[in-house]
Amino acid sequence: MQFSVRISDYQKNTMLNMCDAELIGKEVVDGELKININESYYGTQIIDKDEAISLLKSASILNLVGKETISLATELGIGSKDGVKIISDTPFLIIFNTWHEFLLYLFF
Numbered sequence: 397m398q399f400s401v402r403i404s405d406y407q408k409n410t411m412l413n414m415c416d417a418e419l420i421g422k423e424v425v426d427g428e429l430k431i432n433i434n435e436s437y438y439g440t441q442i443i444d445k446d447e448a449i450s451l452l453k454s455a456s457i458l459n460l461v462g463k464e465t466i467s468l469a470t471e472l473g474i475g476s477k478d479g480v481k482i483i484s485d486t487p488f489l490i491i492f493n494t495w496h497e498f499l500l501y502l503f504f
Contacts, residue, residue, distance in 0.1 A: 397464050399448045402439030403455075412455035413438050414448065416462030424484045431483065433461055458491040 398417040
């Protein structure tokens, strides 16, 4: 199981774009909606499951695509299957997890 990732900072939050590695280069089409799952957005860094778990737990904003990626996140209690949007058999999930940052602010 491999994942493609891109990590960036967005307004003092860590943003993680992650997808199943085999989805890079795929175009998802649903009617007039077209989404390109590409390296410029989902990154060129390929990681394994252990590193993916660490990144999923530490990110504040997560843009996730793919069955393996979303399954891993929901198994960790990050996000919910109820929030998953399926487009052309490809699952998408966006999570804003700012509570962790808020707690850090309160205690430090």
